[in-house]
Amino acid sequence: MTPLGYARPRDVADALDRAAAPGAMFIGGGTNLVDLMKLGVETPAALVDVGRLGLDRIEELAGGGLRIGAAVRNSRLAADARVRQRYPVLAEALVNGASGQLRNMATVGGNLLQRTRCAYFQDTSADCNKRVPGSGCSARAGDHRNLAILGGSPACIATHPSDMAVAMVALDAVVNVRTPAGTSRTDVRELHRLPGSTPHIETVLAAGSLIESVDLPAPVEARSTYRKVRDRASFAFAVASVAAIVQLDDRRVRDVRIALGAVAPRPWRASAAEDVIRGESPSTALFESAIAAELADAEPLRGNAYKVPLLRNLVVRVLCELCGVDPPVRSLA
């Protein structure tokens, strides 16, 4: 039988040391990694548990921000009074994810680095360039109903499935990363790479990097919301989601931050849409043209083309509600 190493180190240096061994992987709650191990998709030689590294704290940052340890459980983060008060969009995103049991296990670091839910990635008998570079992509011809319309490539159209990360991208959160070489900081929005021709390289992190924490910048006076569209009322990944934060001045949008989920290989910051809106006076027409700008580069396929009107409707509705503009009355027929 293949032996599997497991360690629960008590200090970060030791953890990094162990993670440097060939085939070693960090494990948080294991809710994604262990499933993938059972499926034969991940085959680590050793697991390094991040649970005893003192990364389970939520700390104040100077200026009113928060530093969230990578091992903080999703349920605890969602329930934290400071998070609920200062970053309600994050709390909303968290409680919209997975189920109560999963959130009790899932960690912040693991949630950020969870793998795509593309069915072919999860099935070792199918072709997947992300799982086996160069093997092909079964999803293009097959089932891609919930895969990417933005940021994909001929090699891969997988989506990043997280809800939490979408809110973090809207909040301009920053990841603190440790490697044996030292610490570094990366914006969450830059954490995941676009697939290009190397979809198996998913993040900008060097092998063996430990996510130590996520910094949330000081909150701003703003209205925000997280809206998730899914195939059933609970316990389902998003087919599209949006985190939006709006700062209104009188009758103008002083600033807006929009992140989209389940439509791209990474939590997608809708900068093109933001640029259209910033400084303008809010209206349905403005929001329609903003999302149109964002979706100009969309590359929908047969099975996921519906995400284009879905995102448009969703983003327009959310922005209208946040800005106090009457949303358009749509009919389906």
Added chain:
Amino acid sequence: MTSLDSALEVDAERLTDADGTLLRVDGPDKVTGRAVYAAEHHFADQAYAVPVTSTIAKGMIMAIDVADAEVVAGVLTIISADHAPVLPEGDDGELRLFQSHEVAYRGQIVAAVVATSLEAAVEAAGLVRIRYDEAPADVLLRTDHPRLYAPEHVNPDFATDTTVGDVEAQLAQADVVVDATYTTPGEHNNPMEPHATIAVWDAGRLTLYDSVQGSQRARRAVAAALGIDPDDVRVVYQFVGGGFGSKGSSRPQAIVAALAAREVDRPVVCVVSRAQMFTMTGYRTPTIQRVQLGATADGRLTATAHDVWEQTSTIAEFAEQTAVATRHMYAAPGRRTTHRLVALDVPTPAWMRAPGECPGMFALESAMDELATACAIDPVELRIINEPDLDPETGTPFGDRRLVQCLRDGARRFSWAERRGRGPQRDGAWLSGVGVASSVYPARAQTSAARATAYPDGRWLVEIDAADIGTGSRTALLGYAAECLAVSADRVELRIADSALPAAMIAGGSMGAASWTWAIGKACAELQQRLDRSDGSIPALGIAVEVSTKDEVAALPDVSRFSFGAQFVEVRVNTDTGETRVPHMLGVFSAGRILNPVMARSQLIGGMTMGLSMALMEEAILDVELGYVVNHDLAQYHIATHADVPSIEVHVLDGGRSDLGRAGAQGVGEVGIVGAAAAVANAVHHATGIRVRDLPIRLDRLLPC
């Protein structure tokens, strides 16, 4: 009228509710983990079998390389077409394992590793290397498939096609015609407990601790597959975690366990994985259904045609009886029903809750709603207008047809006329609407035996090989036995779920309740007579009476027996996102006498919930190129969560009594799912004006693209 919807007040000591209805007698054992399910039996030296399944959908196995697998520590044997006992020919190709190098579908069992630990077996199963010569697979059901054929009959023994009157002429002359094609996808039963078997051989006799809906079919099927005498097979299945039809017939894991146990000469357990539940345990065939309705301008049906296309596999035939319900629902001078089947490179479909009625009534009841719209008649009234006096197919009288009462009663409770008349309502992005559909399911019974014993200390024993697959039958039958013996339930011991007990019907076709109560009622009555005739003294071993209902079942008068129902549904559809949610469902049913209202309520709301899942979520997503169902786990194959079912209300009409035995009971396991999906789709149409004819009603089917 009995409302099954009142809050439950529990008398914890007696395990009854406030009305004295017996609550789950095995509930405490189940929630504390004391109830032992099949795979939880444990034998000191037991071994573990893990199936290896094909990764192509069609072709030949060219080589099976077990070199790396067989050296894994703990591996006892590897069974495959290269190394297997010869099994007899038989009709169930799904159970004829390891006899050929041909692959019939992706996910078919091609080998099995047996080892002293589950871990070793899993590890070695991953190291069995199989080289295939792959052939192009044909997995897509279509109406122009060149190999479509008319099966000899449809499940279990209904005529494949029927015609009454001149359908085409009636359609040509009709004032109003609805002609629409509906589709339902493959759907997978997925009971909570996966299929599992422990096989134990002892001197040529086989005992299976199995997860099945009944033992008599199971022992016959396993004996036939192995070529042994059914009397040498015993099946014990005390606790079963759901089946929804998929455990009505034996599954390959039982054969794997039995073959493995014989070869390694120790008990062997084989548990089907969740992913394998999407291949080797049966599923509901996808269907394509064309329904044509002809009617007069005032809504009287003149013609009904229901033509069905569906699939089976190349290794066994299963022909879902999809259009059979249409033969009995509504009066019309012209009627045609047909079924065409094609054998594809797919797993064999099988029973899933209300096979036939469930997909068939989605089409018929959707078409009735379309007709109501076309004729501008209220859909409830349209159904009432077309209520037949006699069974339209057989001309025989109905036993207890109270569809109209169900419709009227439900309409009143739901405030149907007002809510329907008001039209769709808007609340922000959400549009709401209401829909209705009829439910129907046959009421039948099959011969069963039972034994009742009286003991001198005032205790009673009732034995019958009945099943409790989580429905609560153990509780309902105990309550009924106590009623028959006129004693309190704590004086009666009920033994069920073991083929060593008097043989009885399986839990299937909603026939359990009627079949079992019939036998129990008769055994108890004859025992009472025996006791009345005796001098009153009972020997220490007790006085036992064993009966069969064979003669009574054979002598049943020729009457059309069905359970009926009417389902009313409110939906909300989001006009921005296409999301459909169902805030409320209300069902009114007529199903004979309700034996135990608490258990019956669970069955009916369970059926309606499953119907809601069918309407909105359940879908086997087929990859035509790879030839399999891609969403083969419960994270991807969605069924309703609690949040999807905020409120389901069920009522049953009082005064129901069938002539199936003394109890007058009919099963309620299936009628609740029938019609539910149509009611949802009809409500979506009311809310949005969009007629969704292809299930499930996914948001991308509602969003304009």
